[in-house]
Amino acid sequence: MVKSQQTGDQTMIKKINTAIVFDSVLKNGPLSRAQISERSGLNKATVSSLVLDLIDAKLVEEIGQGESNGGRKPVMLLFNAQAGYAIGIDLGVNYIRGVLTDLLGHVIEEREWSMKRPDLTSGLKQLTECIDKLIALAPESPYGIVGIGIGVPGIVDDKGTILFAPNLEWGRVDLQQYVEDKFRVPVTIDNEANAGAQGEQKYGAGRGIAHQIYVSVGIGIGTGIILHKELYKGASGFSGELGHLSIEYNGKPCRCGNQGCWELYASENALLEQAGKQGLPEELDELIASAEAGDERTLALFRSIGSYLGAGIANIVNVFNPDVVIIGNRMSKASRWLEEAVQEAVDMRTLSYHRERMRILFADLQDRSAVRGAAYYAINTFLGKVRNVG
């Protein structure tokens, strides 16, 4: 009894120590064994033995010699980012974008397919084909495809079931189960705005920032909330439906049942609807071209949308007191013509205390925030398992 108890404890300690060594190489590599020992407080013999396990597991590799502090030059260790590959998917209303990334999130391959508001059957078929194609593009690696992350334009519960995707009109879909059954790897499904928030936090404009609100402005508006560098998902995973903030008391009716919702005035849809009414092109890229050419009516339209965008952002700022608000998804392409009006509206409508530190940024990854964040979900799940196996 006593013996097995000891073994249990030792296994646990080894697991914890392996995770410590692994994380220090992952976050601070290249490092030598001596540097890992210094940083972690673990003795050199323990570090050497754990490093050997990680090298055997192909998760860490020796990359040659580093600088010496007098004695023999130490061998440097680096996380093996090509030990496996992740797939990220951004399932849009009229497109699917997919990336294949290594385990540091670098994009190895990227593909995009357009679709026309597919029904459920053809949507799932296209999704499956797209994942198949990305799997076929993956280089040989010890762990192969470690997981799939998918961002979807709808409300997703914590079991990866789409409950409501109004712009796709799909109803309830057990998407995580479906994709896991097909591909036999761990699958994470999340709302595209959450995925986008994660993408910007990890790889984009939100890097190193603790409190970040990501506003995905596409056909609708969604938001992803990062607090203390972690995605805030609410009690059931439904937080961030801020596209339905009421900003006009007697405003237009919304399909959500409310009226005067923010996304009716500040989304890409709102922009195109207004453009149509004014006889301007009803396509975002054409409107951008027309703004570039200096067309006054187009510039005024962008200013008006920007000012509504800023009004909603002001509400969010007053609630969350974030370090940054990042405007992402398709409308981030028009940042040049929105920026000033957004900032003005925010300055006018927020409490002055917030303004000293708060910055408004546009997504670094432009319309790729969600697909990169989706891939990160898959990577993060895999790395979590590595830490627990040791």
Ligand SMILES: [Zn+2]
């Ligand atoms: Zn609404």
